[in-house]
Amino acid sequence: MKKKSYHHGNLEEALIKVGMKEAKATGSRNLGVTHLAKLVDVTPMAVYRHFPSGENLKAAISQQAREELARRMASAVAKETDVKRKFMATGREYIRFGLAEPGLFSVAFLDCSELPNREDNPSARGILHDTILDLCNEGLIEPKEVQAVAHFAWSIVHGFTMLAGSEDPYRPSARPGDIEDVLERAWLGVTQYSRDSKK
Amino acid sequence: MKKKSYHHGNLEEALIKVGMKEAKATGSRNLGVTHLAKLVDVTPMAVYRHFPSGENLKAAISQQAREELARRMASAVAKETDVKRKFMATGREYIRFGLAEPGLFSVAFLDCSELPNREDNPSARGILHDTILDLCNEGLIEPKEVQAVAHFAWSIVHGFTMLAGSEDPYRPSARPGDIEDVLERAWLGVTQYSRDSKK
């Protein structure tokens, strides 16, 4: 039997934790106040002592999911030294995470317009940005391109992950070779570009 | 005053129509059975004579949104003859639509894993695919690359649109110049690629 102390100890943390578990299993479907409260063996109203509303709780879980993604990317990129390999590893891990943990990924980028508390997204974008900065230091791209390149690379891996993970009958396949193909093409868009190739 | 004939005439169509209007205005927030039924001045239960469940109604609206996107892309690409311009126009219109109609776009790609009835997605992907086939006919890419190129291009425009339309504080900006930049880089990834550039 469980100890039923009136106070839970650290409910906020527990809610996010169990929320992550649910997200991993079923995406955003079971992230409601009532459901999560039940899993932590607490009254739904207790949740409101820690989050202004259910949406805020979801936002907190979403944030956590984004940080998980960032951790994995950081870990993957840390194993590489060559700039190109770093670039590839960053994108590859983003895609891998999205496909290996579709629930977490969908929660991480849960229709942002409806979620509050989106101040800090240090995570994935930050790591990607660092990788691009390295490209700049190596002289592979110009300083003023950094921003555009980061957005370009992010768009590719994000789009590919979303589509490959969708139920669309014509979605991209995600065999390792196909992923490498996409990353290789992204690399070209990054390095082969110059202002002159415009128009 | 309104005529209150017991039968509505064409409720199914009316529901999807008003659903599109709501989607355009507020995304997926107000696409519930009760709300839409109210807007058409009908009892919630009437909806179930036309859709097995609320999710199916949402799916129908989502499909409609996807077709709207496809129509605009078809219209945009029809104005061009040059293959590169066709390619650019296709992607540009995809992005424009997503940013001009964020509500519709988010509903169009509403977390697919939770929606039924996703058999046919003829639309956007089909048009993009035709554009890529043209590239092939012009000898700009090899036939066996068509699939990969289509997925690559789709990933970029989809990812860029999602991110630029998000609330992320570091989201890509979507000024016309930035959009052209992304499309130009995508073009490089499409045309500069060869099996040899691997590894």
Add this chain to the structure above:
DNA sequence: AAGCTAATGTTTAGCTTGTCAACATTAAAA
């Protein structure tokens, strides 16, 4: 250590939704 106070949970209850079952109305077929 006794007592106050704020933090944290609970109970109760109201409102909104989605959906089942049973019934009502009407358009279309026989």
Add this chain to the structure above:
DNA sequence: TTTTAATGTTGACAAGCTAAACATTAGCTT
């Protein structure tokens, strides 16, 4: 015209979110 199938409505119930009022306890204050 009568039967029948399609289409809407009413009523009811469960589930979810959350406001208000009340209960318990952790921790500081003295």
